[in-house]
Amino acid sequence: MNRRTKTIAVAAAVLLTLGAGGVAVASGNDAPVPAAATVREAAALTGTAKLYRPAGDDITFSFDAHLAAKDNKDPEAATGTFRFSHYKGGKGGYAVAKVDCLTTGGKVAVVTGKVIETDVDAFRNKRVGVSVHDDGKHDRLGYSWVGRDTNLEVPPCLSAAPFEQVQKGTGDFKVLPWQIDYPTE
Known part of the structure; x- marks a missing residue:
């Protein structure tokens, strides 16, 4: 695998990972639901x-x-x-x-x-x-x-x-x- 192909594959994997972290699957109907925002303590x-x-x-x-x-x-x-x-x-x-x-x-x-x-x-x-x-x-x-x-x-x-x-x-x-x-x- 050449360098350009490796770079594209790694970038795609990172994007897929980041995208998966931003949504959650609702139970029962497979519709994506935004993940809850984390509230920072004061x-x-x-x-x-x-x-x-x-x-x-x-x-x-x-x-x-x-x-x-x-x-x-x-x-x-x-x-x-x-x-x-x-x-x-x-x-x-x-x-x-x-x-x-x-x-x-x-x-x-x-x-x-x-x-x-x-x-x-x-x-x-x-x-x-x-x-x-x-x-x-x-x-x-x-x-x-x-x-x-x-x-x-x-x-x-x-x-x-x-x-x-x-x-x-x-x-x-x-x-x-x-x-x-x-x-x-």
């Missing part, structure tokens, strides 16, 4: 990473936070959970928070949530905030319990800037940027 933060600590601390953050398309103008309607833990020398603890707000912009996300499960009394039933910068190679993270007053109740959608380095090879954060629909008039 914002999301997912992934897991360990923080860099030269002293050997095991600090891990995991996120599964989402803002549905229907809630695009209400970041406090976000859902999901996030988890963090800090262990060293057999001591430490963990917490799981239920998401109550998510905002994203470009590759940065801020998520807050009320702690619903923990073995650390200082976090029990507190709202905490975490920020993430997802730059693909050198992800960063920040959290609200830094500073003198770590008992401060954090308002929804607020946290510290992403000041911590993620341990090399562990950051797989994915930030889906929020796309706000602005009025045109």
Whole structure:
């Protein structure tokens, strides 16, 4: 088979594949029906990473936070959970928070949530905030319990800037940027 014939055959196969993906066969009457359009969620933060600590601390953050398309103008309607833990020398603890707000912009996300499960009394039933910068190679993270007053109740959608380095090879954060629909008039 010559090169031109191969090129035409490959192009035809690609077109057939793409065409088949765009329609679905209705049950019962073989009439093609357009495939349902996929609705993009308004914002999301997912992934897991360990923080860099030269002293050997095991600090891990995991996120599964989402803002549905229907809630695009209400970041406090976000859902999901996030988890963090800090262990060293057999001591430490963990917490799981239920998401109550998510905002994203470009590759940065801020998520807050009320702690619903923990073995650390200082976090029990507190709202905490975490920020993430997802730059693909050198992800960063920040959290609200830094500073003198770590008992401060954090308002929804607020946290510290992403000041911590993620341990090399562990950051797989994915930030889906929020796309706000602005009025045109």
